[in-house]
Amino acid sequence: MMLKLAIRHEFPGFALDAGFEAPPGVTALFGKSGSGKTTIVNAVAGLMRPDQGRIEVDGLILSDSASGRFLPPHRRGVGYVFQEGRLFPHLTVRQNLLYGRWFARMKDGARFSRIVDLLGIGDLLARRPGALSGGEKQRVALGRAILSNPRLLLMDEPLAALDEARKAEILPYLERLRDETGLPILYVSHSAAEVARLATTIVLIEAGRVLAAGPAATILSDPATAPVLGLREAGAILSARIEAQEEDGLTRLATGAGPVWLSRITAAEGSHLRLRILAQDVMLALQRPSGISALNVLPVTVRDVTPGEGGVLVRLEAGDEVILARITARSTAGLGLAPGMRVYAVLKAVSVAPGSIGTGGP
Missing domain, CATH: 3.40.50.300 (P-loop containing nucleotide triphosphate hydrolases)
Known part of the structure; x- marks a missing residue:
């Protein structure tokens, strides 16, 4: 309808x-x-x-x-x-x-x-x-x-x-x-x-x-809409499916951007849910980082870089999904970010809204 x-x-x-x-x-x-x-x-x-x-x-x-x-x-x-x-x-x-x-x-x-x-x-x-x-x-x-x-x-x-x-x-x-x-x-x-x-x-x-x-x-996830939504609320939504409950208390999720691990989600394997990743909770790295506590590191491609008030919004392609990162102008220049570059997105936090199952983000 x-x-x-x-x-x-x-x-x-x-x-x-x-x-x-x-x-x-x-x-x-x-x-x-x-x-x-x-x-x-x-x-x-x-x-x-x-x-x-x-x-x-x-x-x-x-x-x-x-x-x-x-x-x-x-x-x-x-x-x-x-x-x-x-x-x-x-x-x-x-x-x-x-x-x-x-x-x-x-x-x-x-x-x-x-x-x-x-x-x-x-x-x-x-x-x-x-x-x-x-x-x-x-x-x-x-x-x-x-x-x-x-x-x-x-x-x-x-x-x-x-x-x-x-x-x-x-x-x-x-x-x-x-x-x-x-x-x-x-x-x-x-x-x-x-x-x-x-x-x-x-x-x-x-x-x-x-x-x-x-x-x-x-x-x-469109940088052009961030001023209306509010920079703190700008971000991305990923569709996810619970793939496995692992022995160490984490839940493995399958997304179009790659696997994501969260603290235990009480739901059956195969359940579908919605992940929300705020732009301010995404870090970028030129190489896959090691020796850090963050589990969720996704290979991504820079689609575009949009300077704005309070920082720079970087739109990233991750498989068939889009992720938004908000970083400083200094970080953007230091990384030399430009469309087409391959980088890594480090997810500091992910919120979950399935039929609302909870939040997490190791």
Whole structure:
């Protein structure tokens, strides 16, 4: 299912002019507060009518200024999860969930049970929202939105109101939702860490304009997007598979860049996960280093070298993957780095987000 959007809208002191396509998976709208992310999502939901443009989901036209077509929200088949759960306080969790199912005129008990199990809210069904934590409320809100049987799920910074502990609680459920339901998701965030963990596609937005859009791995490892993401958050995403649990307590992972070893990951061999390598956690060497504690040293080829504020970003080809390193201008000159050079990337740290299995990086 594909979302196609091209809209323009004028507010006092602000103009939105955005266009992009969102394929299946999690498409993250990333940008600073006030950049226009929520306005875009509200336009898709039908909560605001753009001055100009067209919004289409899998051939269904939601809004088209040229023809005057504008489907009201209840006919769009779109689920919406806000920053706060917005649950009905007088209803139990079960009743809140059944409201979503009733709205979809759906009587599929097996699907209800599946969503309850997926989100881990079976023990909450008899409670009322006032007795739930922030993370529990958001899981229930997710369940209600999914049970409305939407063709598209909109999530407007659903973790913004949660503390770090509650975010850590709910992120695995969002990953399961992404991986197990096949539901297209438009996800608004200004947290690069969330986006790197969840997104399959990223749309960067600044001052009402789309700066870049594409696969998450491509956008996150592109030096041109680093100023928007923040230099501390620039990096790469690698797809990995657990290849072996070794006797000394390490897990060996197979990646397109080569083998990577991490502290023991509790998951079965063959499990797939996502590795995130921040550019600031990559060192470069002209020869394979010896006598160091770092286990993860990958042969790479320099693709390009981009000077910038706070250092130099070096994009590296590692097999069929791309890794980004941030080093000083002095180190760049000392190594004589140039496109096409063969060097070694030393990974100081690697974070893991599978269906979130943990972190490590010996």
